[in-house]
Amino acid sequence: MITTLRTAFLRIDRLTLCFLVIALTAICGLPMALMFKVGLTTTGSLDVGPLIEALQSRSVLRALWHSLESSTLSALGAVFVGTLLALVIGLTDVRAKGILVFLVLLPMMIPPHVTAIAWIQALGPASPVLRWLGIAPEIGSTHPLYSREGLVLLLTMQNSPLVFLLVRAALRSLPRELSDAARVSGSGTWRLLTRITLPLLAPSLLAGFALAFVAALGNFGMTALIGIPARYTTLPVLIWRRLASFGPDVLPNVAVISIILALVTLAALLLQGMLQRRMRSSLIGLPQAPLSISLRKKRPLVEALLWGFIALILVLPAASLIATALVRTYGLDLTADSLTLQNFTEILWRQSVTLRAFSNSTLVAGAAALLIAGLSVPLAYFLTSKDRLVRRFSGFGVGQAEIAFAVPGLVMSIAFILAFIKPLPLLNISLYGTLWIILAAYLACFLAVGLKPVTAAFLQMDGALEDAARVAGAGFAQRMRVIFTPLVAPSAASGAILVFLTAYNEVTVSALLWSTGSETIGTTIFNYEDGGYTTLAAAMSVVVVAATVAIMSAMNLLSRHVPSGTIPWRD
Template identity: 30%
Template structure:
């Protein structure tokens, strides 16, 4: 006779085998779906963009690249791009390092409020900051009004110029340098600086020999991040540069695409590949700089001041507040005052003020409320999806490190590495016809914005 306990063990073994097989298959299915999703949403758009840049009616060709490289306009655009990006990055680095030093090393007053105010110029969208400054420095702006009190023929500095683009871009991005530099400064051991001072070195020599080498990784990382942000920025050079025929690579891509023509998309794709390659190189350099910061981290973050400003404390605090108000609050006030006028060009007087502009926008224009609704729906939905999927991917990357999780991390990082206009163009090419002969109707709808947002910001 068969032992009952033996039969029970056999049944338990079969159940365990079925459970393991079910888990193994479900695990494999999840991994397969994840890989397919990464390829479809993150890799295919970029591959299509690169492929289109080499595609022509006769097959694969380098003609789009060779033709553009022969054009004087491309070389002028490249020169303008690097002039604007490098000069604005230098301005951002100077402002960011000075602000970080005062916040980390001195006993300047109201540090918490100052910290938030410094970030304001970056929190404001670039096109809002651009509109503010163009209104502030315009012929009917506040600066023009003040100058004409003294000289009726005087005209303010035009923001529609190289200098205007560099200035607005520089003040918009300097908080990035500030954020990376201030934390590094607070982690520099003050014992090293005391030892340098005790050995006879003065303040400047101590800064040059001790402080500057230790803070350099933070400054470098912040500078490269600003370089990438400036390379990516479309709103500032488009608004201030296009009216004066000043083009950078991001605006040139836009002009190529809207210019149509038989090879407009291919030329735009080729320009996008060039811009994307520059951005990827910059990202790798920035990543190396961040690694140097991490390797130089100390355990303790020192928040106490190292230099007492003494009798200069009040006027230095006032000067910093005045500067921050000048670059953010005053231009915003100028834009708000313009929005309250009955007609552009009228002086800012009580008789010329009205709320009709806001009544039309908020009560008589249904497109505004549709736009607000779309913005909130996209933002909240993207936030929820990125929190869930991003957390799961992060958990897998940390708890189960392998070549697969590293590859997944690299795949979701690529869209954020590329300039926005490059990734936007890749999404258009991918979702117009994901599979040859099949158009799912995603392009031209809000769904493509949702897909692009999730792909772009998932790495964060």
């Protein structure tokens, strides 16, 4: 009996599962647990005094209210815009749907701080496009975006693609018989939408609101670049400012504020899950192609409005960003005399900090993408196992990764600072202030992004594959190497590209973890804009946007080799 137990324990699949769960706990669970310990304990015992004291602080309460207000308003706006776009593109006979979906989702892939910089330059008194059109605000006037409304508007545009993605997927999963029966019964388009389609979409709309709310709640780039000049401080900006003060109790202080932000996020997600379960409707029938509503004579008008909206949210800021990057000094009109490529030359060849930032981001994002792709294959295998105990144990580890992805990036940054500010035990090596801590944070925060496509691929496999391999005598390592890894490799590659794209451009996670020598692209662009080097920030942003579009376009090459829905903008 003892020999049998020892053999079972030493099985390589069990050892692999234990290693994966321990690793996930080390990089996802323990830093969060340590943050709660620092914020909620005093001399080793539970003490909620600092939390109550923080909630009584006027600055914290004001920042909390600003976070809740801007997140709620922008989430409502994102639900309206994203749902409207999903209904028009998903249910009508507008043309070029593939291109439209790609363009609608593009703002979601562009870093929020780059979007904020683009719109600041597009609508400000020094806007090269508005000055060329003769409609720019007067020099010296307050920027129209430096307000609560401006921040809400940009957050709405940033998060609308999230809602669009969810609602579009839900539309494609609704049985066609429902809409067909309504049309046969004489229901018009408006009645069909209000009585059948939208009520059935209610859980997806709620999920879209929750995702947009959480994304806005943890947004740092936009809230800093817009909120600081507008004196509209949110919790992420308050955390960033408090940590920059370098006081003696700065870490416990920001840990408490981070706990407040994390609790609000988790409460929103729990409330969403509870409401979704109550609003869920059981549908009978197989998913089919959604109803195609013929616009007839209105189609040219609807298409013109749709393309005009996309041009407004993409072309105007992009043109302003490019124009700002091509002038010698911010505020000059773009003319033959002021046109220059000096800013691009400066950031790509002369500035050591930008060269280092490009190198660091490429290295760290690439390493995170490869490691997550490698971890996702065995993790997804265990998550979809027939053994309930294996599924639950692996789910415990993956659940920690999903929480790390859900909570704001600045919260995870504080958790990693607390976890790794001291040298590692036994090794006596300090990760703080190096690229290694940023890499570890990326692994924790973005593992859920790379895992989902691989899990979807495993769920579509026939269980007979593994049964046949076991009968043939193939062990766990051989099954993973010969059978499963080749089958899910395209999905793992797709997830790795999504991870790379997310990590390459981010600023929220690395905003508090970088130091001299470990700058990332996001932090460098933010520091350029914050320091007044607007033309350099614009030039670097143009390069980042071009790289983002190129990577998204390259992902289309994988579309035929991965499960449906793996690439967001492909059917």
